[in-house]
Amino acid sequence: MLSFLKIRNLALVEDVTWELAAGLVGVTGETGAGKSIIVGALKLILGERADRSLIRNGQDACTVEASFHLKDTRAIDAVLEEAGLEPCQDGELLIKRTISTSGANRQFVNCSPVTIQVLKSLGEFLVDLHGPHDHQSLHSRERQLEMLDKFTGIEELLGKYQDAWKQWRAVVTELDELENSERASSQQIDMLKFQANEIAVANLKAGEEEEIESRHRIAANGARLAELCGAITSRLSEGEGSVIDGLREISRSLHELEKIDPGTAAMFEGFKSAQIELTELESSVADYAGDLEIDPAELDKLEGRIHTIQTLKRKYGRSIAEILEFLAETERKLAKMENRGEEIAKLQKLVKEREVEVMKLGKQISKKRADSAPKLAKEVASHLIDLGFKRSVFEAQLANLPSPEKCGLEEVDFHFAPNPGEPSKPLRLTASSGEMSRVLLAVKSALAKQDAVPLLVFDEIDANVGGNIAEAVGRKMAALGATHQVIAITHFPQVASLARSHFVVTKEITGNTTRSQIQEVSADERIEELARMLGGSAASAREHAKSLLKGAAK
Incomplete structure (x- = not known):
């Protein structure tokens, strides 16, 4: 359950810590006192879009914290693990969200930063929130089917079916593409062959571009390299005043100095090494210059290779690696198109095999739905009687789909006749808003045992009903409180009187400051x-x- 909700600087709330109990929790207060702030705070915890206009006037940020105590944390732990977070400890889950005027919003789960998507994923397992207009979800056939499946308890079987359906549709799509969008025309084949041949003839090698550019740089600058080598060797060893001749003179002087004072020998070890290295440098440069060949034909050949590589890069990829990947993909497409008949036959066989598996699982689901639909209808009808519909008719009618869909082989449509003697019609066409709220509560009551979401929030769904009916609505919420924590925000004393704990939201005005508070009564x-x-x-x-x-x- 939700054990506490702490709100700071959200709308009219300055600082409120709300500690909740189990069962049905009633929330009342005068219109405009700020009851809706509770729902707004919960929506922020559930990852809904943040509106910075909700930040209390004069403040830079608002914060909402919620602590949940959970008996079964397996589903929550799976979401946390996928997000790279530690699992819950002792069944405790703490969620915090901060909204700032600067836009630097932050959210945390068990003190670790998370994304909004993580909050949304967690929210699906924590809170089921119904506002005054949320009964409109009953208009959706998709939502109705989800309710029937939850009542039927086929989540695992439905998951297997949907996996099989996705695999089947993937092959169907591949077959359609081969038969239609990639139909093998002679022009397409000719184009693919030209592209593959143009790349293959070039005989590209991985990494050769760097080597060729290096060789081209040397060949293109051969004359300048020879000139530089000549200048180096000339300065080192040729003519009067060359470096090496100068070193020889210095060496003779050093030897004479050493004869006179042997103690100076250690001072000149570095000089001897430098003389050797410079002599070796002169020899290396001379050898390098001797190996230089200025061959115009080689230069033309290298330039031609570079041009070929650049041309292919403009057409097929930014690097030789990408060009070779393009070649491999082109050859795969070409092989597929040239062997189109064999590939189509292979895919057609695979489509049939996967369709058989889809139909096998789909028929199992259909049978379970067909068995459960009248049971759900009977269960909902019994709760509708408690809610004032003494002789109404509620049905869950199944209709086959033309072909297997992600949801299965059929769809469901809830039919309802609130008054005796009237034919049942689709719920979306027959029920008023007040009736729809009661139908929603009846469906929720029917699903109470199967619904694993621990917290149900009903925000004034008892609107547009009379006093006697309001009491029936309250008793139904109280009954739900036996298996769930239920928060009922209501204007009806009949509902509030049935709550296990009762909280009142009040608004205080001090000078030019307005504050909302919540306290248990x-x-x-x-x-x-x-x-x-x-x-x-x-x-x-x-x-x-x-x-x-x-x-x-x-």
């Missing part, structure tokens, strides 16, 4: 809040409030 304070909601004279309203609490305790 019990005993006389709870009677006063219910009396306020009932209206009428103070004495009669309090007596009515007491009778509601007394009736709720039965």
